[in-house]
Amino acid sequence: MAMYIRVKRSKTTYFIQCDPTESILDIKQKLHALIDQPANDQRLILVGTGEELDDSKTLADQKVENDAVVALTLRKDDNEFEDVDIVKPDDFLSIS
Template sequence: MDMYIRVKRSKSTYFIRCKPSDKIIGIKQKLEEIIDQPVSDQRFVLPGTGEILEHIKTLADQKVDSDAVVALTLRKDVNEFEEVNIVGPNDFYQSRDADDANW
């Protein structure tokens, strides 16, 4: 059965079609074609738990369900990846009550 996961990084969201039996490395290979970043420079993190998804395990093994959000971080240098950075809708829009703005 096909499913989708949402891979998010900063202001970007990539919808990846996959199967529960797909390994993480295969999904990273699909993403490599889109973002032009090698698989070895990508890291998938579950935002709620901070768990890093392992290359050799499947989505089902790691309990990633359809429509799940997975954070993408990229390698900064040999031993370090960037922090998870996902911009949410509230980061784009200022509240009308924030400064009594009239819009």
């Protein structure tokens, strides 16, 4: 295994094994197997830079490195994508 990334949405984190030469579309297809949402309805954003990741480019092209955190957002019913929503455990503690 060359590397992995952490794909986060809400309170869930998916650890995805991948290779720097894989495209973002490849990653979305891997996610499709896990979340039942087609690649077309997924948007991935590199959390470090806030940059939206481009399907046709590779992980290496877009400086997505081992252990990187990537936000997943899904297409809503009105065809727009939802905002990035990653819940951090500290938020939870401060509420409770």
